[in-house]
Amino acid sequence: MALVRRAFLKSLISIGGAGLLPWEALASITSQKNTPLKKDPLKVLHLHPQFEYSIVQKIDDRMSDKLSAPGVPDGMGCFPGTGEQVILMRNHEISFYQWHLAGAGPFKLRANFPGGVTRLVWDEKKRYLVDSRQTLKNTLRNCSGGISPWGWLSCEETLMFGHGHVYLCPTDRNDCMKTQIIKSYGRMNHEAVCIDPRDNYAYLSEDRDDSCFYRFVPKIKNKPFVGKLQALAIKGEKKFITYSKFDAKKRYQVEWVDLDNQDKDDLRFQGQKLGAAVFKRGEGIFFDSNKVYFCCTTGGPIEKGQVFRYSPDKEEIDLVVQSEDPKTLNMPDNICISPNGDLVMAEDGGDCHIRVLTSSGKLITLAQNVNIRNEIAGVCFSPSGKTLFCNLQQEGITVALHGPFHRLRDL
DSSP states (O other): OHHHHHHHHHHHHHHTOTTOOOOTTOOSOOEEEOOOOBOOTTSSEEEOTTOEEEEEEETTOBOTTSOBOOSOEEEEEEEEOSTTEEEEEEEEOOOTTOGGGSTTTTTTTTOSSOEEEEEEEEETTTTEEEEEEEEEEEESOEEEEEEETTEEEEEEOOOGGGOOOEEEEOTTOOSOOOOOBOGGGOSSOEEEEEEETTTTEEEEEEOSTTBOOEEEEESSTTSTTSEEEEEEEETTOSSOBHHHHOOTTOOEEEEEEEOOOOSSSOHHHHHHHTTOOBBSSEEEEEEETTEEEEEETTOTTTTSOEEEEEETTTTEEEEEEEOSOTTTOOOEEEEEEOTTSOEEEEESSTTOEEEEEOTTSEEEEEEEESSTTSOEEEEEEOTTSSEEEEEETTTTEEEEEESOGGGGGGO
16 A cells, blocks of 8 residues: 555656646636647547557457456546556446447456456556456446545546545556445536545545535544545635626635535535535536635536636635636636646537647647547546546547657646
8 A cells, every 4th residue: 555655646746846827817818829729630639740549448448357358437546557567547437328338348247336446557668458358346337536645536426326436546456456435425416527636535536416515524643534524614604605796806714614425416506505615517627736616517607617726725716717718718617737737628519629738728620539528537647647547438549549648747
């Protein structure tokens, strides 16, 4: 477990870097670089001319454990491996009625429910898949999640059949593990989670139109799953509606309300009764430079997305960006931070692009799904920052992007 924690901290240092995200007064896009994308003859992914891609895996590919790769790949996290290798932990957002997307073996033959996680080992230098296998089974709609000092945290976005939990998947296991549920993180329509390694506080999003934004506070740092669950509230405001009332030029002071963490889907109602703020479809989360960035896919004045920034040190929240035109930014979902400190957003609306917002406010279009209106998911960088991974969800394809990520703002 100590090795996993060191790898986690190494990932944060190599990708983030302190002080790289100013965005001090940025809540709108100041300019847009419309470099025409390079058309893909293979009809997978149109890319910025200075980038290229490799296909990591497709649905029904034969995995190392002799099972077929499942479909609906969603959230991912990337961890250091051995030498030039990296470990990708990949969710599969397969619902109970989508057994036909569970591949020819992994979840159909060995579980009662078709969701789960696969573990992929990728050689970053040679650009080939070394190993892939199922590592978590018997879950439902594993949507997004987050990296942690203990491994990959996989989130269920469903309440069906008693589901709706977060699961811990150690990255050093290459076999199919027993289900490890973190019930203290609450039962809800989970989307994503991130960990502040300074105190092991967990921050969680909920994909509902009337969601809350949550944190889990451990009683002591070395027992990270024992503690209390809370919901964010705007100080001096009761049930503040963030998607219509949030002033883009203002920072708001934050306080937290304690929740009674029962195993039922009423946490948002508890929180809002106590004054917690209301967010619209909380989705991707990323921790960087001692701040928590999280996305609300249908928040904002035109309901096409907001990205918030919460500062635990100052107990305040502000807007990084919100969409004011769907042609510019359309329903950002999964997010991450580039090696140089720029915000990478995968869209779940419109023509489904990967957009990059630099700290100066310039928006760059990095990629577009050839099959427009099909979600791009799972954006995450390798620990070196040289590779950006993503999933084409409906096509069931995992892709590695290569190019000058260290100078995105200069493109």
